[in-house]
Amino acid sequence: SSELTQDPAVSVALGQTVRITCQGDSLRSYYASWYQQKPGQAPVLVIYAKNNRPSGIPDRFSGSSSGNTASLTITGAQAEDEADYYCNSRDSSGNHLYVFGTGTKVTVL
Amino acid sequence: QVQLQESGPGLVKPSETLSLTCAVSGYSISSGYYWGWIRQPPGKGLEWIGSIYRGGSTYYNPSLKSRVTISLDTSKNQFSLKLSSVTAADTAVYYCARTNYDSTGCPFFDSWGQGTLVTVSS
Numbered sequence: 001s002s003e004l005t006q007d008p009a010v011s012v013a014l015g016q017t018v019r020i021t022c023q024g025d026s027l028r029s030y031y032a033s034w035y036q037q038k039p040g041q042a043p044v045l046v047i048y049a050k051n052n053r054p055s056g057i058p059d060r061f062s063g064s065s066s067g068n069t070a071s072l073t074i075t076g077a078q079a080e081d082e083a084d085y086y087c088n089s090r091d092s093s094g095n096h097l098y099v100f101g102t103g104t105k106v107t108v109l
Numbered sequence: 110q111v112q113l114q115e116s117g118p119g120l121v122k123p124s125e126t127l128s129l130t131c132a133v134s135g136y137s138i139s140s141g142y143y144w145g146w147i148r149q150p151p152g153k154g155l156e157w158i159g160s161i162y163r164g165g166s167t168y169y170n171p172s173l174k175s176r177v178t179i180s181l182d183t184s185k186n187q188f189s190l191k192l193s194s195v196t197a198a199d200t201a202v203y204y205c206a207r208t209n210y211d212s213t214g215c216p217f218f219d220s221w222g223q224g225t226l227v228t229v230s231s
Binding site: 031035043048049096 | 143219
């Protein structure tokens with residue numbers, strides 16, 4: 001099975017830009033999706049198919065991918081963006097097996 | 110708009126079987142998509158447990174495969190999770206979710222239940 005590795009924590013000043021990365025071999029073949037999770041709440045999809053936002057997700061969230069690394073960028077971070085963020089992708093075996101990243105805690109200062 | 114709701118016992122004894130159900134509204138599960146379970150131990154990250162397709166094909170996390178069964182009940186528009194021989198390590202919030210795929214075959218979970226905490230303790 002595959003693993004997806006994320007930095008445990010990052011911080012960003014209010015209104016500034018932060019990039020969260022996700023590394024794993026499966027990302028050479030499959031795009032990552034990204035989820036925001038606030039305390040006590042279910043995860044919410046914020047980016048899918050490399051750089052697509054579901055309805056209702058602000059356009060300050062964007063995604064990109066290069067080699068074995070996927071990135072989620074928050075441009076002009078707001079206080080409400082403080083949360084845990086998880087990447088997810090398909091297992092590199094090609095089967096319908098999925099793996100989540102280790103998660104990144106984003107703190108907005 | 111699809112909605113998912115988990116239900117089941119909040120307390121399970123060690124060595125017994127954890128059973129949860131996810132009721133789906135706003136979409137017929139027999140029409141398509143994969144339907145799955147994800148869990149999150151207290152203070153830890155997300156772990157995919159397994160998924161099922163409308164035809165009944167199942168896919169399980171290799172680390173849990175020997176203990177997991179996911180099934181569909183199309184008459185009630187719901188799907189279920191059974192996890193056998195549970196230990197304290199299975200204590201977690203359990204989420205059900207719908208899996209969608211983009212045009213390149215990359216998955217994403219686009220709808221989630223609110224989650225239900227299951228504690229394994231005697």
